[in-house]
Amino acid sequence: MVDTLRTDSLLYLDGVTVSFDGFRALNSLSLIVQRNELQAIIGPNGAGKTTMMDIITGKTKPDTGEVYFEGSVDLTKKDETEIANMGIGRKFQKPTVFESHTVWDNVELALKKPRGVFSGLFYTRDTADTDRIAEILDIVRLTHRKNEYAANLSHGQKQWLEIGMLLAQDPKLMLVDEPVAGMTDAETIETSKLLADIAKTRSVVVVEHDMSFVRDLDCRVTCLAEGAVLAQGSLEHVSADPLVIERYLGR
Amino acid sequence: MITAAILRALDKKAIWVISILLLAAILVPLSNLMLPVGHPLRVPNYLVPLMGKYLSYAMLALALDLIWGYCGILSLGHGAFFALGGYAMGVYLMRQIGTRGVYAHPELPDFMVFLGWPELPWYWLGMDQFWFAAIMVMLVPGILAFVFGWFAFRSRVTGVYLSIITQAMTFALMLAFFRNDMGFGGNNGLTDFRDILGTPIAAPTTRAILFAATAIALALSFLVCSMIVKSKLGKVMVAVRDAESRTRFIGYRVENVKLLAFTVSAVIAGIAGALYVPQVGIINPGEFAPANSIEVVIWAAVGGRGTLIGPIIGAIIVNVGKSYFTAALPDFWLFALGGLFIFVTLFLPKGVVGLFTSVWNAIQARRASSSAQKGVGPAPGPETDFPITTESDAGNAQPKTNPAE
Numbered sequence: 001m002v003d004t005l006r007t008d009s010l011l012y013l014d015g016v017t018v019s020f021d022g023f024r025a026l027n028s029l030s031l032i033v034q035r036n037e038l039q040a041i042i043g044p045n046g047a048g049k050t051t052m053m054d055i056i057t058g059k060t061k062p063d064t065g066e067v068y069f070e071g072s073v074d075l076t077k078k079d080e081t082e083i084a085n086m087g088i089g090r091k092f093q094k095p096t097v098f099e100s101h102t103v104w105d106n107v108e109l110a111l112k113k114p115r116g117v118f119s120g121l122f123y124t125r126d127t128a129d130t131d132r133i134a135e136i137l138d139i140v141r142l143t144h145r146k147n148e149y150a151a152n153l154s155h156g157q158k159q160w161l162e163i164g165m166l167l168a169q170d171p172k173l174m175l176v177d178e179p180v181a182g183m184t185d186a187e188t189i190e191t192s193k194l195l196a197d198i199a200k201t202r203s204v205v206v207v208e209h210d211m212s213f214v215r216d217l218d219c220r221v222t223c224l225a226e227g228a229v230l231a232q233g234s235l236e237h238v239s240a241d242p243l244v245i246e247r248y249l250g251r
Numbered sequence: 252m253i254t255a256a257i258l259r260a261l262d263k264k265a266i267w268v269i270s271i272l273l274l275a276a277i278l279v280p281l282s283n284l285m286l287p288v289g290h291p292l293r294v295p296n297y298l299v300p301l302m303g304k305y306l307s308y309a310m311l312a313l314a315l316d317l318i319w320g321y322c323g324i325l326s327l328g329h330g331a332f333f334a335l336g337g338y339a340m341g342v343y344l345m346r347q348i349g350t351r352g353v354y355a356h357p358e359l360p361d362f363m364v365f366l367g368w369p370e371l372p373w374y375w376l377g378m379d380q381f382w383f384a385a386i387m388v389m390l391v392p393g394i395l396a397f398v399f400g401w402f403a404f405r406s407r408v409t410g411v412y413l414s415i416i417t418q419a420m421t422f423a424l425m426l427a428f429f430r431n432d433m434g435f436g437g438n439n440g441l442t443d444f445r446d447i448l449g450t451p452i453a454a455p456t457t458r459a460i461l462f463a464a465t466a467i468a469l470a471l472s473f474l475v476c477s478m479i480v481k482s483k484l485g486k487v488m489v490a491v492r493d494a495e496s497r498t499r500f501i502g503y504r505v506e507n508v509k510l511l512a513f514t515v516s517a518v519i520a521g522i523a524g525a526l527y528v529p530q531v532g533i534i535n536p537g538e539f540a541p542a543n544s545i546e547v548v549i550w551a552a553v554g555g556r557g558t559l560i561g562p563i564i565g566a567i568i569v570n571v572g573k574s575y576f577t578a579a580l581p582d583f584w585l586f587a588l589g590g591l592f593i594f595v596t597l598f599l600p601k602g603v604v605g606l607f608t609s610v611w612n613a614i615q616a617r618r619a620s621s622s623a624q625k626g627v628g629p630a631p632g633p634e635t636d637f638p639i640t641t642e643s644d645a646g647n648a649q650p651k652t653n654p655a656e
Contacts, residue, residue, distance in 0.1 A: 119486035
């Protein structure tokens with residue numbers, strides 16, 4: 001039973017526990033992300049959302065527990081670079097783009113291509129790459145600023161550029177940490193459309209505090225608290241859960 | 252593939268720098284050798300090796316800036332690679348002395364005879380051949396940098412910690428080379444050179460050729476660095492400098508990027524050291540002194556970190572200043588150097604080159620805006636290659652849009 005769950009899933013976390021100086025950031029967390037699924041993760045500060053992403057992307061190693069990608073790849077034995085090249089992309093909570101590169105170069109660097117030093121040294125952009133970069137810049141609406149340094153972008157635009165870089169990586173699983181922080185309402189709506197669109201061809205996990213944004217996403221919601229899953233299901237189901245109301249939503 | 256990379260490297264600025272260096276490689280020897288003594292355009296004999304020395308320092312600063320300015324690795328021990336290249340050349344030159352030493356031993360250098368060594372140590376073998384010594388000049392610093400970088404970058408040692416261990420590396424090498432048992436002349440180092448490639452080392456012709464070789468080597472190093480910096484790898488290096496963990500999450504092996512840059516940089520530093528030694532006539536453990544390596548950082552900072560021209564200009568400016576001050580006001584030099592570093596850090600964070608660039612951009616922007624107001628010339632388009640200019644344009648435009656009424 002457990003085995004079929006694991007092999008059918010794209011991402012499989014079982015009983016993951018991490019402690020920092022005695023503080024249990026994750027407490028036997030179990031979570032499954034299916035293929036081509038859009039999933040939202042909510043929860044109070046300190047619930048372990050970012051730590052969970054650190055575990056999946058190899059930044060932190062779990063004390064105990066299993067983390068499997070595509071049913072068979074043990075992520076706890078891989079480092080950040082290997083995991084990224086396997087097809088897990090991550091957008092950070094604080095937008096981190098390469099500020100002294102142009103918008104175009106940011107996407108070009110992220111574009112899925114051989115990552116070796118020598119292929120980097122002799123890389124020449126072909127028309128297919130140019131078209132793909134232009135297409136991505138179009139999707140994230142940054143075509144008009146493509147020659148500007150990323151440092152000059154607004155906060156919201158940096159968020160979009162980072163999503164564009166994720167798209168360029170062409171990952172199987174996108175982990176998106178608070179994508180709409182610092183965005184206007186109109187931008188927030190656009191972002192939810194964009195993410196839903198992306199989730200048609202790959203899995204997307206979104207961590208977000210903005211409940212109206214989560215409602216727009218219209219997907220399965222997981223609520224974390226104190227390092228474990230508190231409730232899971234549709235947003236209506238989760239937000240009606242008495243434990244979720246007590247620990248997170250308040251009232 | 253390689254031609255594409257070279258063409259990309261040869262932008263306008265690079266062509267200028269390389270042309271000037273190649274021109275110097277031709278004109279300086281010609282003027283020194285062909286013009287009669289006393290001619291106003293003749294480069295005097297003493298100046299040729301001095302200028303050669305400056306250019307080898309410029310190469311060292313260029314090598315340092317490739318890793319510091321572009322990849323964020325602040326090496327405070329780059330003098331070690333320079334000195335190792337210098338020692339490799341020094342060993343070759345020692346073996347050219349032959350029986351002309353004080354003890355007239357056909358094979359052993361004077362200091363080995365003095366120490367009572369029966370034969371050459373194994374690591375001196377083969378070094379009488381120029382081609383072999385030339386390979387060692389690149390291989391020894393290259394391998395040390397590779398092994399050092401392999402461990403340091405894989406263990407993710409960065410920032411100040413990395414700087415401190417590079418400093419420790421050069422200090423350890425200095426102590427090692429001070430020992431007589433090391434087999435490199437101990438405290439005195441290697442000196443009293445006679446011939447290089449069969450020609451007398453102090454002859455004006457040899458000096459002129461050495462200068463030309465240094466200028467050409469600097470031009471080639473510039474080309475190699477430009478190739479790296481202009482490529483996608485160069486962009487990855489800057490990405491590592493600005494956001495190392497982000498680069499990792501995109502899927503680049505940060506340690507490999509750093510390792511390649513560090514090794515290339517060490518090889519260039521080694522070649523610079525090998526060109527330095529025959530022109531100054533001595534190499535001793537003092538070249539490993541930590542203070543020397545720190546001085547290289549100052550050259551790069553003064554000229555302009557994160558540019559390829561900056562370190563060359565910085566090395567020349569500071570060393571011309573040093574030559575002048577140590578002769579005119581010897582007690583004053585170290586204060587001047589320290590003061591210069593503080594001044595540059597506080598007021599010229601982008602160095603001399605950065606100052607020129609911002610003045611140039613300001614002139615261009617003023618010219619563009621005045622011609623736009625007059626209605627002559629094309630108005631500046633919204634998409635320029637220089638975001639800095641557009642930014643300052645936006646800054647100029649803001650007060651006008653303020654509702655003054």
